[in-house]
Amino acid sequence: MSKLDQKHFEYRRNKLFKNMEDNSVLILGGEVEKARNNDVNFEFRQDSVFWYLSGLEEPDALMVMLKKDSEQYILFLQEKKIEEEVWTGYKIGTDKAKSFYLADHSYNNHETDKFMDLLFSCERIYYNLGSSKKIDDLIFQGLEKFQRTKSRSGTPNPMIIDPSILIDRLRLIKTKEEINLMQKAIDITAEGFRKAIENTSEGLYEYEIQEIMEKEFRMQGAKRNGYPSIVASGKNACILHYVSNDKKLENNDLILIDAGSEWDYYSADITRTWPVNGRFSSEQKDIYQLVLEANSKAIEECKVGNTINEPHMKALTTMVEGLIDLKVLNESVEEIIEQRLYFPFYMHSTSHWLGLDVHDAGNYKDLEDNFTKLEAGMVLTIEPGLYFGDMAQNITKNYKNIGIRIEDDILIDRSGPINLSKDIPKEITKLEK
Numbered sequence: 001m002s003k004l005d006q007k008h009f010e011y012r013r014n015k016l017f018k019n020m021e022d023n024s025v026l027i028l029g030g031e032v033e034k035a036r037n038n039d040v041n042f043e044f045r046q047d048s049v050f051w052y053l054s055g056l057e058e059p060d061a062l063m064v065m066l067k068k069d070s071e072q073y074i075l076f077l078q079e080k081k082i083e084e085e086v087w088t089g090y091k092i093g094t095d096k097a098k099s100f101y102l103a104d105h106s107y108n109n110h111e112t113d114k115f116m117d118l119l120f121s122c123e124r125i126y127y128n129l130g131s132s133k134k135i136d137d138l139i140f141q142g143l144e145k146f147q148r149t150k151s152r153s154g155t156p157n158p159m160i161i162d163p164s165i166l167i168d169r170l171r172l173i174k175t176k177e178e179i180n181l182m183q184k185a186i187d188i189t190a191e192g193f194r195k196a197i198e199n200t201s202e203g204l205y206e207y208e209i210q211e212i213m214e215k216e217f218r219m220q221g222a223k224r225n226g227y228p229s230i231v232a233s234g235k236n237a238c239i240l241h242y243v244s245n246d247k248k249l250e251n252n253d254l255i256l257i258d259a260g261s262e263w264d265y266y267s268a269d270i271t272r273t274w275p276v277n278g279r280f281s282s283e284q285k286d287i288y289q290l291v292l293e294a295n296s297k298a299i300e301e302c303k304v305g306n307t308i309n310e311p312h313m314k315a316l317t318t319m320v321e322g323l324i325d326l327k328v329l330n331e332s333v334e335e336i337i338e339q340r341l342y343f344p345f346y347m348h349s350t351s352h353w354l355g356l357d358v359h360d361a362g363n364y365k366d367l368e369d370n371f372t373k374l375e376a377g378m379v380l381t382i383e384p385g386l387y388f389g390d391m392a393q394n395i396t397k398n399y400k401n402i403g404i405r406i407e408d409d410i411l412i413d414r415s416g417p418i419n420l421s422k423d424i425p426k427e428i429t430k431l432e433k
């Protein structure tokens, strides 16, 4: 159950109602159970959009938001059956759902005929076609039926419109309440990182460090991670989404952890890199200093009025200049950026939105190809990195297999950037301690 008051979910729905056209209806499916094998399912997590608008955690739910004459919020839920609850746990049931989740009506989820006529009485149906086989089928069945009466009534088919733009825009700007939840996820993650850093030593396996960190997440009350933890030592740090986490830590390796706990569905997303033996080698230091400088300078660019591309360009330019100083690259800054000569060392971008999803909803460009402007309430990551993996060829210095990323979570605020993860050490002196 969410720590947010149900009124907060209602507030979100009301904002969405405002952005919907008159004489329209929105239909949204929740997450369904996914089989792992036989009668065992994967761990259930509600779909983020469904959660954002309902706060309801049960599988196989549907919601309908009708804007016609009046505004109505209608929930369709799994039927409450005592004999099934013995196996799968309690369900709220239609009666209680109405008062608890502030729905105008609620039905069992097999009573879909209750909304078919309702859908096709509107000019617009907001639905993300292809998002749910079950709803797709319902819509097509409804359309088929509608065709048969069309010739008499002359009414055209309802328009089917993807509601993502409306909803993503809401999710992109976080409220004060959401920021508090995100800060909590980040603070818990910080405790986990502290434990991981303190307990790093040669001979342990990556998954043991993972366990030490994630145990702390659980002990602090976060029951899940926002995404699978990346615990990568040595050369593995050059694999961006490495999740095998099964190598033994070696004395001269760096270890890179990219992880985030989830708190009330909000995810943190932090990366730190530190030396297994407690001391950076001079080559590791060269690269680390450079990534750290890119991280700090990019954070300064996270201000209202800049676009999301400005922090990226700042991080990129900083690292390119550094790579020239270190004689890894020989061309001019302009040439390197234009011809993407940096790509073997820096192949990802610097930021993504953060929220309910680790790569959260929200566009990075508009339809005219302009980068999104940063506004107060947006949360994004700043995560420059440099990698000397298999793509890095002909490197004269001993940078081979070094992979370093430093990632913070930044809130855009009118007063300037707020680094929500500033308490997690990233300076060389602090990490060596």
Ligand SMILES: [Mn+2]
Pocket: 269, 352, 381, 383, 407
């Ligand atoms: Mn990230």
